[in-house]
Amino acid sequence: MANQGKEGFIIEPNHSSSHEEALAGPDKHKELLRATKEALIIDDAASKRIVRKYDRRLLPLFLLINLFSFIDRVNIGNARLLGLQKDLQLGVGLRYNIALMCLFVSYCVVELPSNIACKRIGGHLWIPGLILTFSILTIFTSLVENRHGLYAIRFLLGCAEGGISPGLVWMLSQL
Numbered sequence: 001m002a003n004q005g006k007e008g009f010i011i012e013p014n015h016s017s018s019h020e021e022a023l024a025g026p027d028k029h030k031e032l033l034r035a036t037k038e039a040l041i042i043d044d045a046a047s048k049r050i051v052r053k054y055d056r057r058l059l060p061l062f063l064l065i066n067l068f069s070f071i072d073r074v075n076i077g078n079a080r081l082l083g084l085q086k087d088l089q090l091g092v093g094l095r096y097n098i099a100l101m102c103l104f105v106s107y108c109v110v111e112l113p114s115n116i117a118c119k120r121i122g123g124h125l126w127i128p129g130l131i132l133t134f135s136i137l138t139i140f141t142s143l144v145e146n147r148h149g150l151y152a153i154r155f156l157l158g159c160a161e162g163g164i165s166p167g168l169v170w171m172l173s174q175l
Helices: 025-029 044-081 095-121 123-141 147-161 164-173
Strands: 009-013 030-034 038-043
Touching: 038 044, 044 095, 044 123, 044 147, 044 164, 095 123, 095 147, 095 164, 123 147, 123 164, 147 164
Parallel strands: none
Antiparallel strands: 009 038, 030 038
C-alpha cells in the first residue's frame, strides 16, 4: 500500500529486490531512495516545482538580507570620508583600524557557534532574531559619540552579522 505524500512524494513498502524492478514501466522518471524498509519515490516534476517555489520566495529575501549585511560591513569607509574620523578622533595611530578589526574579529569567531545555535534552536527562530539584533545595532550605530562606543557597537554588530550568512546557507541546505 502506497501513501501519497505532499508535493508528489510517494512512500511505499520496499518489496522489490532491485532498483530496476521498482521503477519499471511509466514511473522511470522517478527516483527510488531506500533508507529504511520503506521506499521513498521522488517525482522529478514535483521536485523541480518545489525548488522553483523556494527559488522565487526565499532567494530574493536571502539576497536582500546579505546585501544589507554587506552594506553595513563596508559603510564605515563612507562614514570616514564624511567626517567620522575627525568627529571621533580616529586619525591618531591605529584607532580607525581597530574599529574595523572589532567587527571582523567577532564576525569570524561567531560564525561556527552561531551555526550550532541555529541548528539547536531552529533557523526559523534564530535567523530572524539575528536580523532583528543586527537592525537594532545598526540604528544604535548612529548614536555613537566616542571611539570606545564605536568599538563596542562594531564588535556587537560582528557578533550579530557573523551568524546571518552561514545561517542562511544552513537553512537552504535543510530545504
